[in-house]
Amino acid sequence: MTNPNVVVSDAKSGIGMAITAAVPKSLALLGAAQVTVTRKKYLKKTETAREGGETARINAWVDSMRASSPTRIRSKISLQSETDQEHNSWIANHPSALSMFEQIVSSSKGKQIVMFLDYDGTLSPIVEDPDRAFMTKEMREAVRDVARYFPTAIVTGRCRDKVCGFVKLPGLYYAGSHGMDIKGPSKCTYNEDNQGVLFQPASEYLPMIEEVYKTLLECTKSIPGVKVENNKFCASVHYRCVDENMWGGLAEQVRVVINNYPKLRLTEGRKVLEIRPTIKWDKGKALEFLLESFGYADSNDVLPIYIGDDRTDEDAFKVLRNRGQGFGILVSKVPKETNASYSLRETTEVKDFLRLLVAWKRLSLKGS
Numbered sequence: 001m002t003n004p005n006v007v008v009s010d011a012k013s014g015i016g017m018a019i020t021a022a023v024p025k026s027l028a029l030l031g032a033a034q035v036t037v038t039r040k041k042y043l044k045k046t047e048t049a050r051e052g053g054e055t056a057r058i059n060a061w062v063d064s065m066r067a068s069s070p071t072r073i074r075s076k077i078s079l080q081s082e083t084d085q086e087h088n089s090w091i092a093n094h095p096s097a098l099s100m101f102e103q104i105v106s107s108s109k110g111k112q113i114v115m116f117l118d119y120d121g122t123l124s125p126i127v128e129d130p131d132r133a134f135m136t137k138e139m140r141e142a143v144r145d146v147a148r149y150f151p152t153a154i155v156t157g158r159c160r161d162k163v164c165g166f167v168k169l170p171g172l173y174y175a176g177s178h179g180m181d182i183k184g185p186s187k188c189t190y191n192e193d194n195q196g197v198l199f200q201p202a203s204e205y206l207p208m209i210e211e212v213y214k215t216l217l218e219c220t221k222s223i224p225g226v227k228v229e230n231n232k233f234c235a236s237v238h239y240r241c242v243d244e245n246m247w248g249g250l251a252e253q254v255r256v257v258i259n260n261y262p263k264l265r266l267t268e269g270r271k272v273l274e275i276r277p278t279i280k281w282d283k284g285k286a287l288e289f290l291l292e293s294f295g296y297a298d299s300n301d302v303l304p305i306y307i308g309d310d311r312t313d314e315d316a317f318k319v320l321r322n323r324g325q326g327f328g329i330l331v332s333k334v335p336k337e338t339n340a341s342y343s344l345r346e347t348t349e350v351k352d353f354l355r356l357l358v359a360w361k362r363l364s365l366k367g368s
Contacts, residue, residue: 090335097329097342097353104327104342105360108303113357114294114326115146116287116316117350118308119156119163122331125347126270128241130158130229135166139347142354147171149361151294155179155283157269157312159231173293177202177233178276178312179286184293198293202233205263205277209235212257212264212275219253226250233277240271269310283308284315300325307331307350314339329353 097104117123123143124133135143146152153173156163160176160183167174175182182199213230216237220226225241239250254273258264267274287306288297296302304326306316317328317339328340331350344350 086335091343094330094335094338094340094343096349097327097344098349098356100342101353101356101360104305105357107327111301111303112296113150114291114296114302114304115150115152115357116155116290116304116306116308117143117152118283118310118313118331119154119158119166121270121309122307122347122350123154124166126240130227130236130238133166136351139351140167140169142351142358143167143172144169145358146354149358153290155286155290155306155308155313155316157231157234157236157272157274157310159229162231173198173290175283175286175290177231178274178281179283179289180233180277180279180281182286182289199289200233201281202277202279205233205279208261208264209233209275209277212261215257216254216275219257220250223250223253231274235275236269237273237275238271239273267312269312274312282315283312284319287316287319302326305329307344307353317341 119135120126120130120133123139124135127133143152147169148171151173152171153175154163154167155175155178157178158176160174160181163176164174171185173182173184180200180202184198209232210230213228213235216228216235220228220237223242223246225239225243227238227241229236229238237250237254239247242250251273254266254275258266258275261275263278264275265278267276287304291297291302291304294302296304302325304320306313306320306326307329308316309331313328313330317330320326320328321339321341327342328338329342329344330336330338330340331344331346332338333345344353
């Protein structure tokens with residue numbers, strides 16, 4: 001049996017505060033039905049428990065930061081040093097899109113191929129400075145040629161305007177901020193007006209994201225190597241150049257900031273923490289929206305192909321797998337848990353795949 005009546009007293013004021021707690025029967029038998037506990041001790045115990053929970057959360061964040069994205073089967077070992085069994089097992093489930101090219105295009109018979117491309121790590125190599133993630137001239141030409149034959153969209157976590165500046169191709173659809181800022185082709189891609197904007201589901205969050213961005217800039221400025229980026233509808237904290245021993249401190253700084261914004265959530269990419277609105281919108285939702293915009297919402301006459309390298313691309317891979325329509329292609333040199341159907345090792349293989357697709361289309365048009 002327990003006695004729920006416990007008085008917590010303030011040591012300084014002597015004011016008692018009734019709370020509900022469990023008092024062992026043995027204490028009641030000793031005449032301790034009313035147990036007095038100093039508020040200082042009670043609050044200290046509560047604070048310790050809370051700090052323990054926050055420490056565990058930060059440690060979990062750091063572990064996740066180390067894993068980067070998506071979850072790696074063996075993240076610190078190169079593909080060449082994986083055991084043959086592990087490597088072969090993963091490749092069997094996610095074969096090279098280059099070696100399986102004929103099978104992929106044969107699935108498009110009587111269907112319209114629609115291309116979805118991530119940017120960082122897919123069209124451009126991952127670099128230390130995100131402002132210098134330039135794509136090569138050859139990659140730009142490959143994307144340009146693909147867009148001549150297939151509806152093509154760039155789907156990225158970056159600010160749409162910034163990616164437009166990197167890609168410099170006006171004939172594409174651009175979905176920035178993980179699909180929260182979508183704009184279709186226009187004659188003047190870099191026009192600042194709103195003509196051509198298809199969808200911005202998180203417009204009301206713009207002032208909040210700007211505020212968070214400025215706060216993060218200020219509170220992380222003492223951490224060497226950190227890069228805070230305003231991607232319009234999300235704020236990104238890049239830690240690729242931050243000493244791993246400082247990741248815990250960085251995660252704590254980010255946690256303190258987002259705790260003040262219950263309408264924002266934290267997600268992770270490759271060496272980046274991202275603060276985004278809590279709305280149910282991601283790259284998978286953007287893919288579905290774009291397919292509908294292209295006129296293929298419920299059509300069986302379309303074959304979507306999505307190429308990406310990041311954890312955030314998994315939302316799009318999952319949509320394609322659930323639809324049973326189209327293919328996700330993961331760009332990775334190491335085995336990773338993924339919903340993609342195929343794989344490519346690096347950006348140069350992405351370029352090769354795009355060139356093959358164009359060559360195949362040109363040949364098929366000549367034969368028709």
